[in-house]
Amino acid sequence: MTSAETPVTPSPEPESLRVIVDANITLAMFLVRRDRPTQLSPKRKLLSLLPQPNFRWLWHPDILSDYARGAAAIEADARLAKRAVFDRNGFELLLSALQLFQPVALSATSLRAARQRISQATRARDLDLDDAIYLAAAVDGNAHLLTSQDSDLLSLGDAYADVRIVDWRGLTMELKVRGLSD
């Protein structure tokens, strides 16, 4: 094989904003308030970015499982059901949309390191190693940002490895800087 024929792994545009989105932000997009059905979560902004070539929502099967587990929990929550309806079809469409692109290839080393980081930072009582999959996927997926509403993840600091950890407000600011939002 000549050098001209060397296979090139397709990759997104270098200027693409690559993000990992936690379950809380993802699921909030599909809640329709029963007292004000037209009042939507501002987080739905992320859906409009999905077709943009300079935005990439990274995923891994374990992350999708976490989203799905959370969705089932929300639907089963009686207190929530009095206040909101979960748009299940919309959520399933999102899962399909994310899977149009390849998942992050996760390494055991990254996952182990992420678990260790969370164990160091979190009180044993609140230890949630499920968060590690988000950190590890962010690292192995070369994400710019991990956006979360989870206090445990946010308590890790502003960054993990080369990935910035931001809340929703931080993400919206980054979107504005990159011209992806008004």
Added chain:
Amino acid sequence: MANRSVVQPEMKTTALLQVAGFLARPQRFVAVAEARAGLRETLEQAQAGSVILTNNGAPAAAIIPFATLEEMRQTVMGLLVGEMEASLQRTQASVQAMPQGEPTSGAELETMARAAVRRARRPAKQLAKHRSAR
């Protein structure tokens, strides 16, 4: 947040037209053995329109340019996002037909959803703990 389409229509139209334009081009049917013997030429032909590989005379696979595959991906993405918006509108309509729920706020809903997500994770963790103990 206003209830409006989240997909830019012009972007969706452009992607759809590009994919439709490629699919409208003439297809070439080439036997697998023939394609294998002249692979470079087959790949060049695929730039002009899809090449259908046949196995014992039956269509078996298609070769399309990588750029076209990516356009198809973007097109499907646009359609899925559009359908998400339609699904939301159907859900809103069904909610409007329900008895009004308890008053709440976006922040309160998110807090409750966060608690539900956290509770959902516990059984998986307990299971892992149980497995490691065995």
